[in-house]
Amino acid sequence: MLGGESIRGVISSLRNNETLLRSKVLLEKENLKDTEGKSSLKKASEEEIQQIGKKIRKENRKEKKILIGIAILITSVFTYFTINVIRQNTVDTESIEILKFQEKENEFLILIEKGDEWFEKGKWSNSVFYYEQAKEVFQKNYEINYRLVRSYSFQCESEFKNCHKAKELLDKLFFMFPDKEKELLEIKEKLEYEY
Structure with missing residues (x-):
């Protein structure tokens, strides 16, 4: 309720201020007449109108060319810096x-x-520990996989541990590196009980 009354007051004060202002039509009419009361507008012939039109079109073309030139310049500078930033990155x-x-x-x-x-x-067991850590760095490296399976095979032979891991890894190595079969067969001989 209170909000509605304050809005009405604002609206009525705006209307009152509007009526106090002079009419815009009167201002336009005053600008059209000289101080003596004559109209400042001249009537132009068709030729003059055409010349004025040509002049305006020429100026518009000139402005458009300047704007296009500026746009091309800004775009090329922006592109140049963007390409340099991308190259550096x-x-x-x-x-x-x-x-x-x-x-x-x-x-x-x-x-x-x-x-x-x-x-x-x-x-x-210590060598297996370090070889497993190295294998985490480069999973598919033949050298580390070979060393790991070799350590597994010696551990299997002496301590009877990790025999199954040695067999699984050796089978993977036969599949992944068929050209290294001769080296892998030597390890397979040590794991004869697993095969």
Whole structure:
């Protein structure tokens, strides 16, 4: 209820202000006449109208050409900077990927080295531990899979552990790397009880 009354007051004050303003029609008529009361408009002939039209069209064409030129310039500058940013990003992402790969490769080589040290000492479970970690870095690498199955086979032979894992991994290696069959057959001979 209270809100409706305040709105009515605002509307009525706006109407009152509108009536106080001068009519716009009177202002337009005053602008058309000189101070002496004569009209400032001249009547033009057809030729003058055509010349004025041509002049206006020429100016419009000129303005359009300028606007198109500015638009092309702005677009080309924007495109140039966008392409440069994209090139820098691709170079950056490529170098980042190379660095990540090198880090993974270094980690992989360190884990293999530790596994090889334990393998030479005859500690099969420790070598299996490091080889499994290295396998997590590069899953389908033949060298690490071969070393892991070799450690499994020695562990199976001496401690009777991980024999089934050795057999499964060896079967996968025969399937994944058929060209390395000669090396894998040597390990298969150690796992004769599993086959």
